Amino acid sequence: MRSIETASPPEAREMKYENAANILPPELLEEVRKYFPGGLLWVPQKGDPNLERDELIVMLVGKKVPVKEVAALAKMTPRQVYRIIKKRAPKQARPEN
Numbered sequence: 001m002r003s004i005e006t007a008s009p010p011e012a013r014e015m016k017y018e019n020a021a022n023i024l025p026p027e028l029l030e031e032v033r034k035y036f037p038g039g040l041l042w043v044p045q046k047g048d049p050n051l052e053r054d055e056l057i058v059m060l061v062g063k064k065v066p067v068k069e070v071a072a073l074a075k076m077t078p079r080q081v082y083r084i085i086k087k088r089a090p091k092q093a094r095p096e097n
């Protein structure tokens with residue numbers, strides 16, 4: 001059984017920690033400090049890193065592949081598959097259960 005993998009390279013998934021003072025212009029750093037005085041701040045990447053995987057899950061379920069099988073391929077629980085379907089699929093493409 002094959003697992004569902006995303007096409008993004010491994011280095012794109014690694015979190016990198018950088019000192020904001022070394023990256024941001026001083027004016028922007030002061031603006032950030034108005035809202036967040038200090039500590040670790042996570043900045044998400046643009047876009048949805050799981051979009052490709054989610055679209056594949058919706059397509060497989062739409063082609064009547066059993067949810068349990070899709071979950072096993074995606075290395076997740078059937079409940080997670082149902083959540084993705086609820087979030088991404090048009091109502092007519094959702095499974096009956």
